[in-house]
Amino acid sequence: xxxxxxxxxxxxxxxxNICFIDGDRGILSYQGFNIHTxxxxxxxxxxxxxxxxxxxxxQSELDALKADLVRFRPIPEQVVSFLLQSSKFAPxxxxxxxxxxxxxxxxxxxxNTIEASVEKAARLMAQTATIVTTFDRLRNSKHAVEGxxxxxxxxxxxxxxxxxxxxxxxxxxxxIALILxxxxxxxxxxxxxRVTAATLSDIHSAVTSAIxxxxxxxxxxxxxxxxxxxxxxxxxxxxxxxxxxxxxAKKKIPGFGHRVYHGEDPRATHxxxxxxxxxxxxxxxxxxxxxxxxxxxxxxxxxxxANVDFYSASTYYSLGIPIDLFTPIFAVSRMSGWTAHVLxxxxxxxxxRPRADYTGKPVGQAWAPIAQR
Numbered sequence: 001x002x003x004x005x006x007x008x009x010x011x012x013x014x015x016x017n018i019c020f021i022d023g024d025r026g027i028l029s030y031q032g033f034n035i036h037t038x039x040x041x042x043x044x045x046x047x048x049x050x051x052x053x054x055x056x057x058x059q060s061e062l063d064a065l066k067a068d069l070v071r072f073r074p075i076p077e078q079v080v081s082f083l084l085q086s087s088k089f090a091p092x093x094x095x096x097x098x099x100x101x102x103x104x105x106x107x108x109x110x111x112n113t114i115e116a117s118v119e120k121a122a123r124l125m126a127q128t129a130t131i132v133t134t135f136d137r138l139r140n141s142k143h144a145v146e147g148x149x150x151x152x153x154x155x156x157x158x159x160x161x162x163x164x165x166x167x168x169x170x171x172x173x174x175x176i177a178l179i180l181x182x183x184x185x186x187x188x189x190x191x192x193x194r195v196t197a198a199t200l201s202d203i204h205s206a207v208t209s210a211i212x213x214x215x216x217x218x219x220x221x222x223x224x225x226x227x228x229x230x231x232x233x234x235x236x237x238x239x240x241x242x243x244x245x246x247x248x249a250k251k252k253i254p255g256f257g258h259r260v261y262h263g264e265d266p267r268a269t270h271x272x273x274x275x276x277x278x279x280x281x282x283x284x285x286x287x288x289x290x291x292x293x294x295x296x297x298x299x300x301x302x303x304x305x306a307n308v309d310f311y312s313a314s315t316y317y318s319l320g321i322p323i324d325l326f327t328p329i330f331a332v333s334r335m336s337g338w339t340a341h342v343l344x345x346x347x348x349x350x351x352x353r354p355r356a357d358y359t360g361k362p363v364g365q366a367w368a369p370i371a372q373r
Contacts, residue, residue, distance in 0.1 A: 008354075009259070013186060013191065013352070013354075014186065014194065014352075016185070016186075016341070016344060017031065017054060017344065018030065018031060018051060018183060018185075018337070018340050018341060018344060019031075019183045019184060019185040019337070020032070020185075021184070021185050021260055021261075023258075023260040023261045023262050023263075024262050024263070025263070026261060026263045026264050026265070026266050027266065028184070028266045028267065030047065030050055030051055030182065030183055031050050031051065031054050031055070033050065033056075035179075035180065035266050035267065035270075036266065036269070036270070038050075038179050039176050039179055039180060039270045042056075042179060043152060043153075043154075043175060044152070044153050044154055044175050044178040044179050044182070044333075044336075045062060045065055045066055045069065045152065045153055046062060047178075047179050047182050047336065048065065048125060048153075048182070048336045049061060049062065049065050051182060051183055051336050051337055051339075051340035052118065052121065052336075052339065052340050052343060065122070066152070066153075068119075068122040068123075068126070069122065069125060069126045069153055070126070070147065070149045071126075072122055072123040072125075072126035072127060073126045073127065073129070073130050073147050073156075074127075074130070075098075075102070075127050075130050075131060075134065076101075076102070076105040078101065078104075078105060079098050079101050079102065079105070079131065080134065080144070082094075082097070082098060082101060083098060083131065083134055083135045083138050084138050086135070086139075087135075087138060087139035090324065091132070091135060091136075091324050091325055091327070091328045092211070092214070092215040092220070092221075092327055092328060092331075093215070094131075094135055095128070095131060095132065095135075095211060095328050095331060096208060096211045096212055096215060098131045098135075099124070099127075099128060099131065099204065099207060099208055099211060100204060100205075100208045102123075102124065102127055102204055103202060103204030103205065103208075106120060106123065106204065108120055109202070109204075112200065112202055112203075112346075114343065114346055114347060117202075117203045117342070117343060117346060118343065120202075120203045120204070121203060121339035121340075121342075121343065124203070124204070124207060124335055124339060125153075125335055125336060125339070128331065128332050128335050129153070129156070129157050129160075129332050130147075130160070132157075132161075132325060132328045132329065132331075132332055133145070133157060133160040133161040134160075136161060136322060136325060137160075137161070137163075142163070144160070145159065145160040145161075145163050146160070147159065147160050148165075151165070152171070152175070153175075153178070154171050154172075154174040154175035154178055155171040155174075155175075157174065157329075157332070158170065158171065158174055158319065161321070161325075162320055166319075169277070169278070169281060170278070170281075170319060173274045173277070173278050173315065173319070174319060176270060176274060177271065177274070177312060177315060177316070177333070178332070178333040179333075180267040180270060180271065180308060180312075180333075181267075181308065181312075181330055181333035181334055182333050182334065182336045182337050183334070183336065183337025183340065183341075184334075184337070185260075187219070188213045188214075188216070188218075188219045189210040189211070189213040189214040189219060189220075189334065189338065190210065190334075190337060190338060190341050191213075192209040192210050192212065192213040193206040193207055193209055193210035193338045193341055193342055194206075194341050194342065194345045194352065195209070195352045196208075196209040197341075197342040197345040197346060197349075198345055198349055198350065198351050198352040199351065200346075200349065203339065203342050203343075206338070206342045207335065207338050207339065207342065210331075210334070210338045211331055214327065214330065214331055214334070215327070220327040220330050220331070221326075221327045222254045222255055222307075222309035223254075223255070223309040223310075223312045223313040223316065223326045223327070223330075224313070224323055224324065224326045224327060225254035225255075226254045226255040226309055226310055226312075226313035226314075227287075227313040227314065227316070227317050227323055227326070228323065229242075229246075229253070229254060229255075230287055230290050230291060230294075230313065230314060233290055233294070234290070235286050235289070235290060236286065236289040236290050236292075236293050239289075239290045239293040239294050239297075240293055240297055242294075243293075243294050243297045243298060244297070247298075247301065247302070253294075253298060253304075254309065254310075255306055255307060255309045255310030255311075255313065256298050256302070256304040256305065256306055256307060256310065257304045257305070257307065258305070258307045261305070261307070263305060264305050264306075265305060265306065265307040265308050267307075267308040268305070268306045268307055268308055268310060268311055271308065271310075271311035271312050271315055272306070272311045274311070274315050275287070275288045275291065275311040275314045275315045275318070276288045278315055278318040278319065279314065279318055281318075282318045282319075282320075284314065284317065284318040287314040287317060287318065288314055291306075291310065291311060291313075291314055295310065312326075313326065316329065
């Protein structure tokens, strides 16, 4: 008898060199590099290269990637026009459609070779960021800001979003946040991308599938729910009562627990520290203190640990990022992992075709004419 498992929990669906997770020991690594090592030492551009190629870049390779991420930043005028007309729509809906549109205008659109797909991956990395920042500027009746080729990926995102060049601390905080969200093995959106890629569809179609999965409230969006909860809870003095009321009402508290990690989410370890540091610098320390009080209470009463979404919420808010852009920024970062998995799927492809355990009516039902039904 075939083994079935709801949600495919614990089922090995693919071999991959990209990401390793040990939920019992709280380990996350990309291409063999522990996430703590990468958060402490790497830039996001180095992580992008690592995910795609399996090794850290040499200086010439890193310079070439950075140049590509600058060169590919502009988006087609047709996409800009779409963004201008879409100000009333939700950002994730706009992002999903705009990324799909990119496939129409990509100069290598019909070339699905590995070499072409690697170039498309770089274009997607750069242009996804441009879509998010341009959309926010246009919906607020502001002109789009062109990136500065002297700035790195993280700094350029914040600059083109706000119009202000971030200081070194803000740049590094956002760079680390992008690194922490870059990949997470076969989560729902990554698996969706690989299923689409396994049909040998193009990379734009694959990552559009991923964005559609990330858009679902059971996958992306938790950090948006967290920040709204924190703002509603008030300061540290009222946080405890707010948590107790949510627990008494049996409400799900966003940002806690994880399908894979049974202890501390290693990404939360870094974001907790970043939330405090940035909160002190930007006048949002109250958000960190409220978060800490909530975390302590939920850990003590429910035994649940904070996950990556919990402290990323206050971190993004302190950076001045609009709340409804939190999930699109998740997509900007995760584009590096999605494209890495798509490229890996292409290199060793087999159509993904699982079976279902049939639980319907007995086979061989008798047909009844419509007048007798």
